Amino acid sequence: MLNLPPSTKIFLCNEPVDMRKSFDGLSGLIQEYFGQNPLNGHLFVFFSKSRDRMKIIFWDIDGFVLYYKRLEQGSFGWTKNLGGEGRREILAHEFSLLLAGINPADAKRSKRFQRLPEASFV
Numbered sequence: 001m002l003n004l005p006p007s008t009k010i011f012l013c014n015e016p017v018d019m020r021k022s023f024d025g026l027s028g029l030i031q032e033y034f035g036q037n038p039l040n041g042h043l044f045v046f047f048s049k050s051r052d053r054m055k056i057i058f059w060d061i062d063g064f065v066l067y068y069k070r071l072e073q074g075s076f077g078w079t080k081n082l083g084g085e086g087r088r089e090i091l092a093h094e095f096s097l098l099l100a101g102i103n104p105a106d107a108k109r110s111k112r113f114q115r116l117p118e119a120s121f122v
Contacts, residue, residue, distance in 0.1 A: 004092040009042040012088050016049035023064045026057045038064075043095075051075035074101070 004010075011034055021029070026046065027038040036042065039059045046055045052075045056067040076098065090098075097103075 004043070004095070008092050010045065010090050010092065010095045011036070011042060012045045012090060013047070014088070016051075017046040017055070019048045019053050019055060019068075021046075021055075023057070023066060026055065026066070027064070030057070045095075047076055069099070071101075 013029070013033060015033070017026075017029065026044070029046070030036055030038040030044050034044065036044075038044070038057070041059055043056055043058045046057075047053065052071045054067075054069045054076060056069075058065055
């Protein structure tokens with residue numbers, strides 16, 4: 001399991017990627033597709049055409065780390081509805097839900113903060 005601080009940026013690629021690509025191939029996709037430097041420490045997530053496989057690549061202190069997840073049943077269905085240009089930045093807690101097989105788009109978040117009307121302090 002990945003433990004990520006809330007400040008970690010996670011980028012999803014909605015376009016299917018050849019899962020035979022390794023460090024160099026995925027690094028090239030990061031530059032070409034996201035316009036990002038692969039050495040910046042962000043997580044970049046790629047999916048197979050059937051959406052049952054996921055590769056995560058990021059730069060650690062002294063080299064690339066590559067995670068690979070294959071689902072035995074089902075698929076990562078949420079990624080099909082990204083829309084737009086096919087890439088999206090998500091938050092660390094949304095990514096944790098995605099890895100657990102929970103569709104973050106369907107999850108309901110309870111209201112925790114309500115802004116009070118502006119009070120004048122004299």
